[in-house]
Amino acid sequence: MEQGFNFRLLGFPVQVQPGFFFLAGLVLVFGLQDRRSMLEILGFTAVIFVSILVHELGHALMSRLFSVDVGGIFIHGFGGHVTHGQATIGQQLLISLAGPLSGLALGAVCIGVAIVGVGGETAGEVLFYAIWVNVFWSLFNLLPLYPMDGGHALLAGLHFVMAPRTAALVTFGLGSVLGLLVALGGLWLGLIFVAFFAGSFTYQNVQLFRRVSEVTRAAEG
Numbered sequence: 001m002e003q004g005f006n007f008r009l010l011g012f013p014v015q016v017q018p019g020f021f022f023l024a025g026l027v028l029v030f031g032l033q034d035r036r037s038m039l040e041i042l043g044f045t046a047v048i049f050v051s052i053l054v055h056e057l058g059h060a061l062m063s064r065l066f067s068v069d070v071g072g073i074f075i076h077g078f079g080g081h082v083t084h085g086q087a088t089i090g091q092q093l094l095i096s097l098a099g100p101l102s103g104l105a106l107g108a109v110c111i112g113v114a115i116v117g118v119g120g121e122t123a124g125e126v127l128f129y130a131i132w133v134n135v136f137w138s139l140f141n142l143l144p145l146y147p148m149d150g151g152h153a154l155l156a157g158l159h160f161v162m163a164p165r166t167a168a169l170v171t172f173g174l175g176s177v178l179g180l181l182v183a184l185g186g187l188w189l190g191l192i193f194v195a196f197f198a199g200s201f202t203y204q205n206v207q208l209f210r211r212v213s214e215v216t217r218a219a220e221g
Contacts, residue, residue: 019077043126058102096152100138107134146175175205
C-alpha cells in the first residue's frame with residue numbers, strides 16, 4: 001500500500017485511492033447543480049464510501065473465514081476490490097457472493113431504520129440514497145456479468161460441472177451478451193452510469209472470450 005489514504009479496519013489494511021476523491025468531486029459538482037445542501041452532499045459521499053467499504057469487508061471477512069490471506073482492501077473511483085491469496089473453487093464462490101450479500105444486509109438495516117423513522121428531511125434523503133445504493137448496486141453486482149461478483153461466482157460455480165476452459169467460454173460468452181443488453185437498457189432508461197459500466201464489461205468479456213477461444217483452438221490443433 002503506497003498511494004492514497006491508508007488505515008486499518010478489523011485488521012485489514014485499507015487504501016482509499018485518488019480515484020475515489022475524484023468520484024467524491026463528481027458527487028459535489030452534481031449535488032451543487034441539483035441545489036443540494038452541503039450536508040446532503042457530504043451525506044451522499046459518506047454513503048458511497050461506507051457502502052463500498054462494507055461490500056469489500058464482506059469479501060475480506062469471508063476470505064479470513066477460510067484462512068485465505070487478504071492483501072488489502074482498495075477503494076477507488078470504480079468502487080473497490082480486495083486482493084487475496086489462492087482459494088478453492090468453493091471458497092471463491094462464497095467469497096464472491098459475500099460482498100453483494102453484505103451490501104444487501106446493509107440495505108436491509110437502512111430499510112428498517114426508515115420504517116422506524118428518522119428526523120429531518122436531509123436525514124431522510126440520505127437514508128433513501130443509502131437504501132437505493134446498497135439494494136440496487138448489490139443486486140446489479142449479482143448479475144452473472146464478469147468481472148462483477150456475479151460473474152466471478154458463475155465462473156467458480158461452472159468449474160464444478162465442466163472443464164475450466166469451457167467454464168470460461170460460457171462465462172465470457174454470457175457476459176458479452178448480457179453486458180450489451182444491460183448497456184442498451186441503461187441508455188434506454190437514461191442510466192448513463194450503468195450503461196458506461198456495462199459497456200466496459202462487455203468489451204472485457206469479448207476480449208476474454210476471444211483469448212480463451214484462441215488458447216482452446218491452439219490446444220486442440
